[in-house]
Amino acid sequence: MTYPFIKAWIPSFDNKRSMDIDVSALKPGEQKIVHWLGRNVLLLKRESASIENLPVSTDSLKDPLSDQSVQPELARNPYRSLRPELFVTFTNCTHLGCEVVPKDQQFKCPCHQSDYDGAGRVLEGAAAPRNLDIPNYRYLSNQLIRLEQLDS
Numbered sequence: 001m002t003y004p005f006i007k008a009w010i011p012s013f014d015n016k017r018s019m020d021i022d023v024s025a026l027k028p029g030e031q032k033i034v035h036w037l038g039r040n041v042l043l044l045k046r047e048s049a050s051i052e053n054l055p056v057s058t059d060s061l062k063d064p065l066s067d068q069s070v071q072p073e074l075a076r077n078p079y080r081s082l083r084p085e086l087f088v089t090f091t092n093c094t095h096l097g098c099e100v101v102p103k104d105q106q107f108k109c110p111c112h113q114s115d116y117d118g119a120g121r122v123l124e125g126a127a128a129p130r131n132l133d134i135p136n137y138r139y140l141s142n143q144l145i146r147l148e149q150l151d152s
């Protein structure tokens with residue numbers, strides 16, 4: 001009889017090694033945030049202007065080629081994503097871990113004002129030392145993403 005009460009006090013840990021996310025409802029400019037492995041993951045449907053700008057707007061970036069980034073191989077391109085139209089990123093600022101805020105297809109950290117572009121690449125002058133971390137994922141279909149933890 002006391003089990004339901006006790007169960008309510010047990011913290012729930014989101015430790016699944018994989019998570020499937022339906023992105024079919026996202027329209028350009030819209031985003032979705034899920035909680036996975038104790039962190040928030042943001043999925044942003046990019047607008048076409050953002051997709052066109054990312055490969056060419058690299059002048060003010062701290063690490064344009066993401067050499068210092070924590071990311072899987074799938075993100076080693078100017079979009080830092082498997083497909084240019086969908087950006088998938090952890091939302092923790094790489095300075096001290098605050099949650100970045102998306103704004104106009106870019107990201108800003110409210111704690112010490114680090115700015116990131118639409119691929120989560122940190123801008124010069126920011127306190128953050130590297131680009132936003134990218135989770136490992138793959139497409140199960142055109143509308144379904146699977147986040148998957150890599151074996152370390």
Ligand code: FES
Nearest residue numbers: 093095096109112
């Ligand atoms: S935690 Fe983001 S800039 Fe300091």
